[in-house]
Amino acid sequence: MDKVAVLIPCYNEAKTIEKVVTDYLKVLPEGGVVYVYDNNSTDDTAKIAEKAGAVVRQEHQQGKGNVIRRMFREIDAECYIMVDGDDTYPAENAPEMIKKVLENKVDMVVGDRLSSTYFTENKRPFHNFGNSLVRKSINTLFKSDIKDIMTGYRAFSFQFVKSFPVLSKGFEIETEMSIHAVNTNMHIDNVVIDYRDRPAGSESKLNTFSDGFKVLKTILKLFRNYKPMAFFGAISAVLMILAVAFFIPVFIQYLQTGLVPNFPTLIVCGFTAVSAIQSFFAGLTLQTMCQKNRQDFEMNLIRLDERYKQLKEKEEEKSAE
Numbered sequence: 001m002d003k004v005a006v007l008i009p010c011y012n013e014a015k016t017i018e019k020v021v022t023d024y025l026k027v028l029p030e031g032g033v034v035y036v037y038d039n040n041s042t043d044d045t046a047k048i049a050e051k052a053g054a055v056v057r058q059e060h061q062q063g064k065g066n067v068i069r070r071m072f073r074e075i076d077a078e079c080y081i082m083v084d085g086d087d088t089y090p091a092e093n094a095p096e097m098i099k100k101v102l103e104n105k106v107d108m109v110v111g112d113r114l115s116s117t118y119f120t121e122n123k124r125p126f127h128n129f130g131n132s133l134v135r136k137s138i139n140t141l142f143k144s145d146i147k148d149i150m151t152g153y154r155a156f157s158f159q160f161v162k163s164f165p166v167l168s169k170g171f172e173i174e175t176e177m178s179i180h181a182v183n184t185n186m187h188i189d190n191v192v193i194d195y196r197d198r199p200a201g202s203e204s205k206l207n208t209f210s211d212g213f214k215v216l217k218t219i220l221k222l223f224r225n226y227k228p229m230a231f232f233g234a235i236s237a238v239l240m241i242l243a244v245a246f247f248i249p250v251f252i253q254y255l256q257t258g259l260v261p262n263f264p265t266l267i268v269c270g271f272t273a274v275s276a277i278q279s280f281f282a283g284l285t286l287q288t289m290c291q292k293n294r295q296d297f298e299m300n301l302i303r304l305d306e307r308y309k310q311l312k313e314k315e316e317e318k319s320a321e
Contacts, residue, residue: 001311003031004098005077008054009067010036013085014043016199020083021052023091029098035075036085037067045085065168065176072161076311078102080156089153093193097155100189107160107186108177110146111153113195118148130212134175134219141223144182147190150174150215158308159301160186172218179219183226184297228290232283239276243269 006024010017017036024034036049036056050056057074059067068082079101083089089111100106114131135149152174160181168176181188224231247269250262260266 001315002033002077004079005075006034006081007071008036008085010045010085011039012041012043014045016087017049017085018052020085020087021054025053027091027094039067063169065173068173069166082154084152101155101157106189107157108181108188109155110190111151111193112147112190114148115192118195142182149178159304162304172214175215175218179222228286229283232279236276236279239272243272
């Protein structure tokens with residue numbers, strides 16, 4: 001087990017990866033390792049990273065989410081630092097983030113760009129708008145206070161990494177991490193970092209609009225999965241309001257004349273009301289299932305704690321030898 005593992009997913013970052021690797025090797029404590037997972041790069045990213053002192057591995061399924069899934073499965077460490085290979089996140093903040101995980105028992109430390117230099121350094125205005133929209137959406141829907149949802153600079157505990165079910169394949173992974181941490185009541189903290197834009201000649205792999213829509217779709221999907229009573233309850237309320245709104249004129253006319261001339265409206269109101277009731281009970285049933293999943297998750301954390309202690313004991317025995 002490594003003391004600290006720096007995880008760098010890479011795709012065509014030959015211009016910056018050497019500096020990123022050397023910067024993080026300088027600030028890591030004894031027992032720290034830098035891992036670069038090359039995601040089908042067509043340049044010399046892997047060779048340059050290995051020459052700079054990183055442990056280089058390959059992930060052939062394209063997409064950042066796929067790379068993170070592989071990293072989390074294969075690497076055991078007391079603390080994990082996840083950072084992009086584009087040299088936009090300063091290594092100087094890593095010791096503070098590591099300290100929060102190892103000493104303060106924080107499960108996820110978020111490298112907060114939005115509270116410092118992101119909006120001035122970033123040259124893509126739609127990215128600025130998208131980051132603010134995603135942050136406000138998640139903090140409102142999940143009642144959280146994460147300062148930067150889309151940041152690629154984070155630190156994790158062993159328990160978080162080994163209990164996080166990676167479902168996203170691409171850049172939605174950061175959104176999924178944030179929502180998972182909030183939903184499972186993980187200890188989250190923020191560290192303000194100085195963001196710097198990509199150096200000249202380095203191109204972003206993130207598509208503002210297509211990846212932005214994927215992120216918003218992920219938020220909606222996870223809100224449905226993690227808070228089904230709120231999701232289906234809202235649908236139920238809208239349907240019932242519509243049913244009642246269209247039923248009232250028909251009912252008033254019936255009271256006045258004793259006749260119901262608008263039978264199609266009455267029938268539609270009936271079906272809409274039934275749909276509202278079905279939606280409510282679907283949310284109630286799924287909420288009960290979510291509660292059971294939370295209980296199972298807490299039991300899984302206990303087992304992970306035991307595994308963590310065993311790995312540490314083995315590491316101490318090796319050190320003693």
